[in-house]
Amino acid sequence: MLTEIENKTQSKKKGHFYLFLLTLLIPSLLFSQDETGKQNPETKTELAPKEQTPAIRVTxxxxxxxxxxxxxxxTNIYSGKxxxxxxxxxxxxxxxxxxxxQVYAKVPGITIWENEGSGIQPGIGARGLSPNRNWEFNTRMNGYDISSDAFGYPEAYFNPPLEALEKVEIVRGAGALQYGPQFGGMVNYVVKKADPSKPVKVETKTTGGSYNTLNQYSSVSGTVGNWSYFVFYQGRSSDGWRDNSQYNLQNGFVNLSYKVSEKLKISFEMSKSTYLSQQAGGLTDEQFRVDPRQSGRTRNWFSAPWNVPALVIDYEQSPTARLNVKAFGLYGERNSVGFVSAANxxxxxxxxxxxxxARQIDRDTYRNFGVEARQIFNYDLLDRxxxxxxxxxxxxxNTDxxxxPNGTTGTNFDLRETNFTNVCYDGTRNCRVADLQFSTLNYAGFVENLFRITEALSITPGVRYEWIRSTASGRVNESLPSERNPFGGIIQPKERIQRQVLYGLGAQYQTTKTTNLYANYSRAYRPVIYSELFAPTATLNEVDPNLKDQTGYNADAGYRGKFGQWLQFDVGVFELRYNNRVGQLPGILPGQANFxxxxxxxxxRGAEAFVEIDPIVALTESQPYGSVSFFTSSANVNARYIRWEDPRVLTNPTSAQNFYRVGKLVENAPSQIHRYGITYHYKNVLSFTYLVSYTGAAYSDxxxxxxxxxxxxxxxxxxYTVRDFTFVWNFYENFSLRGxxxxxxxxxxxTRRAGGYPGPGIMPGDGMFYFLGLSAVF
Known part of the structure; x- marks a missing residue:
């Protein structure tokens, strides 16, 4: 039954739904059309099958x-995904x-948490999954991990500056077989590469905006003999839209590559990020109604120094075989200090x-190391x-x-600890509320095979094996173990070993040279390890010590491609099963913490559609006054609980019936996400985009x-509905203006109600923001 609030917005939702159905029908009506011959061949870099020249083709x-x-x-297979x-x-x-x-405007179904306007920390989800710092995605840069811990604490506190990126790659749930068991799939930030034709290329961008915002990006790249390099630096500062929301960040990156031979290339990369942001804290609903820009916190700060080194080896044994090895590390921190009680x-x-x-101090230190090796090659079987x-x-x-709660009493960022007054388990007073050590050891292997059954039909089965060992040790400040805190004071070292086999099957049918049908099924898995069990160290929630691992699957099917240069599309449906979901329940008694x-x-279950059409290009070969494209990126998601229970009350049958609710909507999962836009292009001189983003209502619990x-x-x-306008003007040779x-x-x-940092409480999205930037390339 719809709630009263849902009924008030039902007519608006129907309008969005009818437009969404129209976007689904457009490509179907065009399915039988012949190629117009106006499109350029697609660029694909792949190992060529036997029916083509058995070498790498680039068109x-x-x-x-x-x-x-x-x-x-x-070295990756994406057919059918x-x-x-x-x-x-x-x-x-x-x-x-x-x-x-704006960046993900043309990716249907992406849910975004917009609780700060700095762009420092990413926060995206898909298909009803939580957007918490890309929690449900395997987050990578240039193909290697950049999150805290892929299993123990998979939050991404580092987001490379978008001005330094060539592209962002997203593989939905089926990416679990190649990258790990996350339900959301994989997000990979690909940094720009060195210019192979110049010894020195310089790019600089300066952007100013509202609230004293200033952003400076500069890069230098080039190729000299067998050496190539790419270096960038970015600095940004702002007072922020809300009170007490200033920030300052700096990012740097170095890539140095050496071409040993025509077949072997070795690259070293180093990313470094540091930022300091003031946390305005959360709001109550009444505070948000009166003034969303207000802040009741003047002493809350957050920083996350991040260092990611990587060594990459690319070896092309033959035109049809490649090897890629990545060794990567992470030395990072998550530091927060402030008063973290409820907004009221x-x-x-x-x-x-x-x-x-005194303010509360929360600190994490991450020390990670990993190696991934991938091999790919072609082979002949049954004349294919x-x-x-x-x-x-x-x-x-490794996480410390x-x-x-005994930090300094000042207002500036200060991580010094003072006044140890807590009585510890051993009777002393010189301990912290929590002092914990976690470790994750992971071995994994995968294999996938692209079978080309016919010239048009291919299938891709795959399997992945995960071995995960988790450990936890340390202590929490409690004089004696109790029912409220069964961990007590000193934690006996714990070890948990998990083994998991994931499998999947993809299929693809090439309907025309530029369109195909695809389908995929893949098992998914997300382990619960001890860093989640001790989540109260960072939130105001209580955690069930008997949390279970989460299992399930992803399945999707769709039709994608393009017709000429006037239409491109990707429409499909999906189903995602998520067992043993970890969620938040309100306290049973008044004033009791969330559980x-x-x-x-x-x-x-749902449908996703992206359609972009350019009617001017469709009607004429010449565009003397430019072209106009219209696009829609829409998703209808029905994410519901098919089994729901509260373990606190299941021992009481009467209470259990009151708390058992099959059919509830999943928290933080809006049922409709629609983004519509219009873009005007005039040659390579001027373009502008008007974007309308609508996100439906969602529940926080x-x-x-x-x-x-x-x-x-x-x-x-x-x-809510948010509208954005952006333009780019290339006014003179290598100079351009963007605003x-x-x-x-x-x-x-x-977009969210936080249970802890950076709240707790309502986290408002930013209001109107103007920006203007000048770019130059030499």
Whole structure:
């Protein structure tokens, strides 16, 4: 039964739904059309089958800002898998500030958390999965890990500057076989490469905007003999849209490559990021209604120094065989200090000293190392050429985590610990509330084979094996173990070993040279290890110590491609099963903390569609006044619990019936996400894009609580519509001007209700923002 709030917006949703159905029908009506001959051949870099020349083929392609991955690219097989490629140099978006909704505008179904306008931390999800710092995606840069810990704490605190990227690759759930068991799939940021034709190429971009925002990006690249290099630096600072939301960040990157021979290339890369941001904190619903820009926190800060070195070896044994080896590391930190009580609790001032009280310190230190090796080659069987890809992975991650409520009483960023007054398990007073050590050891192997059954039909079976060992040790500050905290003081070292076999099958049918049908099924898995069990060190929630591993599958099917240069599309359906979901339940008693536990199983079904059409190009060969393209990127998602329970009350049959709710909507999973846009292009001189982004209402908890709690942490997240305008003007040779307005109508909205940092409470999205930037290439 629809809630009262849902009924109020039903007519708006129907309008979006009818337009979504229209986008599904357009490609179907055109399915039987012949090729017009106006399109350029697609660019695909792959190992060629026997029916073609058995070597790597590179051909030209249409100049567009959105594509999908080829059947084989590098050492990876993508045939039959849903994928998207965003070419950032062709995208009209606020790249200087990393505006996510603009960057992913043409990727249907992407859910975005927009709780800060700095673009520092990514936050995307898909198909009803949580957007929490890319939590459900395997997040990579140039093919290697950049998140905290792929299993123990897969949050991405580092986001490379978009101005430095060539493209962003997204592989949906089926990516689990090649990259790991995440339900969302894989996101890979691909950094620009050295210019092979020049010894020195310089690019510089300066962008200014509202709230004293200033962004500077510069890069130098080139090729000298067998050496090539690419170096960039980015610095950005701003006062922020909300009170107490200033930030300052710096990013740097170095790539140095040496071509040993025609077949062997060795590259060294180093990424370094450091930033400091003031956290404005969360709001209650009443505070948001009165003034979304207000802040009750003046002493909350966050920083995350991030260092990622990598060594990459590419070896082409023959025209039909390649080897790629990546060795990578991470030394990073997550540091926060502040007052983290609910939004309706003021930062207290001590009556005796008239000073603020001590702030809470939360710190993580990550020390990771990993190696991935991938091999791919062609072989002949039954008069056809097929492609085999296989690889192995080793990963060793170590996390140190501590929490101390006795930080300094000042207002600036300060991680010093003072005044140890907590009585520890051993009777001393010199301990922290939590001092924990986690480790993850992972061995994995995968194999996939692209079987070309006919000239048009291919299938790709695959299997992956994961071996994961997790350990936890340390102590939490508790005088004695108790029912409230069964861990007690000193934690006995714990070890957990998990073994998992994942498998999948993809299929693809080439309907024309530029269109194909695809389908894929893949098992998914997400382990629960001890860093999640001890989540209270970073949030205001209580955690069930008996959390279970999460298992399930992804399945999707669709039709994609292009007709001439006037139409491109990707429409499809999907089903995702997520067992033993970890969710948040409100406290049973008034004032009781939220409870994080396995709340049940969910089933996510829906349809996704991207369609872009250029009527001027369709009608005429000549465009003296430019061309206009219209696009829609839409998703309808029905993500519901098919098994739901509260383990706190299942021992009481009467209470259990009251808390058992099959059919509830999954939290943070809006049922409709629609983005519509129009882009005008005039030769290679001028272009502008007007984008409308609509996101439907969602719930913040598994119970589907509508009326918000007093602290703003639980309740409905209303639907919202945001409009953006962006332009690019190449006014003189290598000089260009880029600018625009984000949130053109100054919509007041929020995308999440946080249970802890950076809240807790409502996290408002940014209001209207102007920006203008000058770029030059030499």
């Amino acid at each position: 030209g392609k249409k100049d567009t800002d959105r594509e999908y991955l080829g059947d084989v690219e590098g 849903k994928s998207e490629v965003i070419k950032l140099d062709k995208t009209n978006a606020n790249l200087a500030l990393g505006n996510t909704r 609790v003021a930062d207290p001032i001590q009556a005796r000293t008239l000073q603020y009280g 050429t097929h492609t085999l890809s296989f690889g192995t992975r080793y990963f060793n991650g 985590r501590f929490r101390n 994080q536990t396995n709340v049940g199983d969910s089933l996510h 598994a119970v589907n609580t509508v009326n918000p709690t007093a602290n703003g942490q639980i309740g409905l997240i209303p639907s 625009g307005v984000n949130n053109l109508t100054n919509e007041m909205y929020f």
